[in-house]
Amino acid sequence: MSGQLFRGFDCDGRTSHKVRTRPMVHRINDFVVDLDKWRDHEAAADFGKWTEANVINKLLASNISHLYCEYCGEKGSETKRSCGMSCYTEFKKAFIPHSGRVIDIKRHSDSEMRYGVFVRPRSKITACEYIGEYLGELVPIGSKTSRYMFQNQSRVFEVDAERKGNWTRFINSHCVPNVKVWSTMCGKRHMLLLQTTRDIEEKEELYISYGRSYFESLGILCCCSAQDEPHLPPLVPTDITDTTDTADTTDATDVTDVTDNTDTTGTTVREDEHE
Numbered sequence: 001m002s003g004q005l006f007r008g009f010d011c012d013g014r015t016s017h018k019v020r021t022r023p024m025v026h027r028i029n030d031f032v033v034d035l036d037k038w039r040d041h042e043a044a045a046d047f048g049k050w051t052e053a054n055v056i057n058k059l060l061a062s063n064i065s066h067l068y069c070e071y072c073g074e075k076g077s078e079t080k081r082s083c084g085m086s087c088y089t090e091f092k093k094a095f096i097p098h099s100g101r102v103i104d105i106k107r108h109s110d111s112e113m114r115y116g117v118f119v120r121p122r123s124k125i126t127a128c129e130y131i132g133e134y135l136g137e138l139v140p141i142g143s144k145t146s147r148y149m150f151q152n153q154s155r156v157f158e159v160d161a162e163r164k165g166n167w168t169r170f171i172n173s174h175c176v177p178n179v180k181v182w183s184t185m186c187g188k189r190h191m192l193l194l195q196t197t198r199d200i201e202e203k204e205e206l207y208i209s210y211g212r213s214y215f216e217s218l219g220i221l222c223c224c225s226a227q228d229e230p231h232l233p234p235l236v237p238t239d240i241t242d243t244t245d246t247a248d249t250t251d252a253t254d255v256t257d258v259t260d261n262t263d264t265t266g267t268t269v270r271e272d273e274h275e
């Protein structure tokens with residue numbers, strides 16, 4: 001498998017090492033696709049030229065007609081050519097300035113097996129900031145699920161970051177999250193956009209809510225600090241500054257997996273020294 005590994009830090013924040021997980025996870029800068037998973041899919045008829053880039057582009061543009069571009073505001077059903085890849089690149093440049101540069105992937109002090117995403121010392125992320133895009137492999141809806149799958153509004157594909165993803169895949173779950181995930185569109189591409197819901201100070205951990213169904217289907221309880229005892233998350237995630245809902249964005253919900261075993265926080269990465 002091509003690609004680079006992630007760099008992680010121990011809980012003391014000092015020692016940097018390669019994050020090794022099972023299965024191995026590789027760092028990507030854009031979506032990837034396994035063509036073999038799509039050959040017999042009904043959507044394949046629309047793919048045209050059978051290249052990875054072409055299939056990715058077609059998938060990302062599927063069923064966007066009701067969505068509005070986060071950058072230019074044009075509706076997906078508009079056929080004017082003004083909205084496209086330049087919107088996506090300009091949006092990222094203008095509104096995701098950090099792009100993961102102010103975070104560390106750190107090993108939790110309570111377990112050698114568990115990683116999380118933390119704001120770097122002497123850095124800060126302010127409220128309502130876009131911090132990144134959830135990336136991964138585009139897999140057909142109904143594929144064997146992993147614990148790193150995210151739904152979106154395409155009705156064709158889901159994003160699976162189990163084996164290939166960016167730093168956002170390491171964010172743990174909390175019942176009072178400080179980051180929310182939007183399923184939206186930018187430059188005629190579906191986008192899972194991560195946005196802070198409050199200021200996040202240096203060394204603080206970033207959290208999203210995996211949703212109650214995630215824990216229910218795994219038969220586990222959430223052990224986050226929102227309650228003293230292990231618990232099921234509330235049916236609707238608690239947002240302390242939930243003022244940004246609009247008609248055209250919906251919270252992305254994760255897909256659950258019933259086969260994998262996991263620790264009781266429902267998180268994410270286990271160390272493996274023998275890959």
Ligand SMILES: [Zn+2]
Binds near residue numbers: 069071084
């Ligand atoms: Zn646009």
Ligand SMILES: [Zn+2]
Binds near residue numbers: 176226227
């Ligand atoms: Zn919780």
